[in-house]
Amino acid sequence: DTGVSQDPRHKITKRGQNVTFRCDPISEHNRLYWYRQTLGQGPEFLTYFQNEAQLEKSRLLSDRFSAERPKGSFSTLEIQRTEQGDSAMYLCASSSRGKNTEAFFGQGTRLTVV
Amino acid sequence: AQKVTQAQTEISVVEKEDVTLDCVYETRDTTYYLFWYKQPPSGELVFLIRRNSFDEQNEISGRYSWNFQKSTSSFNFTITASQVVDSAVYFCALSEAGRRALTFGSGTRLQVQP
Numbered sequence: 001d002t003g004v005s006q007d008p009r010h011k012i013t014k015r016g017q018n019v020t021f022r023c024d025p026i027s028e029h030n031r032l033y034w035y036r037q038t039l040g041q042g043p044e045f046l047t048y049f050q051n052e053a054q055l056e057k058s059r060l061l062s063d064r065f066s067a068e069r070p071k072g073s074f075s076t077l078e079i080q081r082t083e084q085g086d087s088a089m090y091l092c093a094s095s096s097r098g099k100n101t102e103a104f105f106g107q108g109t110r111l112t113v114v
Numbered sequence: 115a116q117k118v119t120q121a122q123t124e125i126s127v128v129e130k131e132d133v134t135l136d137c138v139y140e141t142r143d144t145t146y147y148l149f150w151y152k153q154p155p156s157g158e159l160v161f162l163i164r165r166n167s168f169d170e171q172n173e174i175s176g177r178y179s180w181n182f183q184k185s186t187s188s189f190n191f192t193i194t195a196s197q198v199v200d201s202a203v204y205f206c207a208l209s210e211a212g213r214r215a216l217t218f219g220s221g222t223r224l225q226v227q228p
Contacts, residue, residue, distance in 0.1 A: 042218030
């Protein structure tokens with residue numbers, strides 16, 4: 001499988017718990033993105049990595065959110081002390097070198113906070 | 115600030131009809147990139163097209179065509195002879211040169227009835 005892979009596909013958690021999602025990008029892609037999508041809306045940008053460096057973070061990314069890409073390959077997104085408002089689809093995407101090359105998306109992790 | 119508007123929330127057509135999805139964008143940059151993505155019921159965003167701001171040539175790919183007009187800040191998408199498999203949510207997106215983040219519109223849900 002050469003596409004972007006995300007795990008888990010679904011996560012149900014109780015409010016206040018921590019959750020972590022994983023994303024494996026397309027192997028030759030050096031750029032990796034996280035987006036969040038709520039029902040009926042387009043994806044909203046959260047953060048962007050080039051190799052292992054986190055180069056951009058949205059204001060949506062509160063201090064309860066942290067993302068890492070330690071070796072420039074897979075990435076994790078952790079949400080601490082989850083709130084009901086965190087319920088959404090979390091999408092990972094990757095892209096190759098070049099100017100604003102197209103991003104390829106994974107199937108997402110659907111988070112439900114109860 | 116950049117913004118993408120997809121005024122059509124939902125469109126319903128009968129198979130074999132042509133349909134145009136509208137996209138209007140706002141940006142202060144002179145160099146930017148426009149994209150269309152398809153999100154079928156399975157949820158994964160599928161890349162359709164990327165266009166840079168200096169290339170106003172219209173593009174055709176099979177039944178799909180795109181009309182980019184800088185004068186009206188629009189990047190419209192037409193499906194000719196629609197098919198049931200075209201049923202999905204379609205997103206228009208924008209990224210400015212120097213930034214990697216995509217700004218998405220709110221999407222247009224297309225339903226193609228048999």
